[in-house]
Amino acid sequence: MIRKPYLVIEENQNFHYSLMKSMIEGASLSEICNQLYHSNQMILAVADTDLHLAGYSDCFDWKEYTRKMVPDMLQYSGSSMDNLDNETVSIYTYLSPLLSSQGIRIFLFPILLHETAYGYILLCTDIATDQLDETIIMKIQQLSLVVALQFSKQNDINTATRHFNSFLFEKLLQAEHLTHEDAVHYLAPLEKKIHRRYYVLYFQSDSSSNIDSFIQQSSRISRFHTMVRSTLPNAKHILMFEKENAQVVLLPFPYDHLEADLLKIRELYIRTMKPNSIFIGISMPAELSNLAEAFRQAKLASSFLSGSRKELPYMLYQELGMIRYFFNHSGELDYEFLEEFIQKYIAPLEEYDRKHHTELLRTLELYLSNNGSKRETEQKLFIHKNTLRARLATISKILNCDVDLLEDLFEIQLAFRLKHLFEKDGEKDRNFLP
Incomplete structure (x- = not known):
């Protein structure tokens, strides 16, 4: 004892x-x-x-x-x-x-x-x-x-490494008259295969809302980077950075199995970062010397996706179409103005169709999709040309415009484009990646 x-x-x-x-x-x-x-x-x-x-x-x-x-x-x-x-x-x-x-x-x-x-x-x-x-x-x-x-x-080692990588990325974004050779020189410390053109992926999420400490956040980010490196066969060609509390991933162009690997990266992000929601914006392929513009594109696409009602795994900048011109310098959209614009041309036709059991909205959509061709619209609707003329005249009267005028037709097309972008369309088949 x-x-x-x-x-x-x-x-x-x-x-x-x-x-x-x-x-x-x-x-x-x-x-x-x-x-x-x-x-x-x-x-x-x-x-x-x-x-x-x-x-x-x-x-x-x-x-x-x-x-x-x-x-x-x-x-x-x-x-x-x-x-x-x-x-x-x-x-x-x-x-x-x-x-x-x-x-x-x-x-x-x-x-x-x-x-x-x-x-x-x-x-x-x-x-x-x-x-x-x-x-x-x-x-x-x-x-x-x-x-x-x-x-x-x-954690200190991982954080220092990521901060250094982010510093290199910032130099690429801020450099004036950047050449490809300059970019390769800047990125040499990463010991990666550097390509001439890249897609930029911008990951915006609220993952920080469920993180208890800086250590936990740093651990999750490091694990995300490690999982990408160890899981994807093309990892030596993929560049990863942090900016504005977002993860930025550069995928080389051209890229085999792009959509499959993009979804894998998204899955790894969800598994490691555990966000409540995630919005991924993808730029158009860009030269490294034009990386700042590609980053802006990816960020705008992500911003649009986060503010819309669409439930999509990602958004391509090229898919935004005319809406690209409605972003301000801070990358924000005036959603109230856009909603009013949509209602101006869509809501009156929906209301009229509901009351009179007509198909004016569908007629106008087909007319627009056929680039204003009356003959093609008649054929697809199986109606007489006089019936189509009568419908278009009624549409013009309801909307207080002239669908045969180029200026009015442009605004109507924009309204329909915005409607399709903002509506919650769930799980559409999408095969739009090059």
Whole structure:
């Protein structure tokens, strides 16, 4: 009984020495977990706040047993510990049918320092373990500081790298009389294959609204970049930057399987950044020397998509058509004016058709789609030419214009174009990418 406290102190000192030695040697989180397994028989892993593994001991198939684990599945274990700020925090447990079949339980210890959440330390135990030994908790507390420092260090490296890349991107946007050779020189530090022309993708989202800390945000962004690099076969040709709290991706032109890879990048963004909504704008292919204009195009397309009622995975700048001329210098649309413009030419015909059971709106749409050809419109509607003339005359009277006048026809075409752009059309088939 007298010797036991000294043995505990000695064990913790050895554990502390092992941790400090690992840090001094620059060991990774996986190497630290492996060393602690061999020296203390603790089966450990480390995960970020989204429960993505950042390091683990090789003696256990952590990826297989935690791949379906999400924060909502964690349960309170009934135990607690003091965190690095000397505040009491709950210890959680995770138990799945797969773990149960193997007689295993996983405990999760939150890593908190200065009110910042860094992630969790995971401990694999026997399923019969309900209460944790105080010695184990003391070791986890010591390990928490090391993990927090490792996360902070890696976060600083990742943030510095992204800031440097963003600085290069800013130089491209701000450079005057930029040549392709200048652009290649600027981008040389990225060690990527540089192409002459690119699509610019602008990812606008509200992902920051569900992020608890800068560490978590940085971790998600880094994971998004890493996932793109490791998942897409053309990753060495893809350039990634940050600007205005948005992610900017450059895809070379021409690009095989463009739409498929674009949707993959979108899926990876959703999986890693966890946004409530996402709006992707895509520029027209542009020379690197004209990157500033391509960036403006992508941003406008994203801005339009975020303000419209359309539920689309992305919007191409070229799809905006005439609406491109209604953006101000800040990239904003006057939605109230545009809505009034649509109502001026669309609503009166809808109301008239509803009251008189006519097809004036459909007639006008076909007339416009046939570029004002009366013959083609007659044929598609299966009506006599006199019937069409009568309908067009009625339309002109209702709208207080002349559909045969070029100026009036331009405004009517614009109204219909705006209507199709703003209406919520859901899941249309779209095969418009070059």
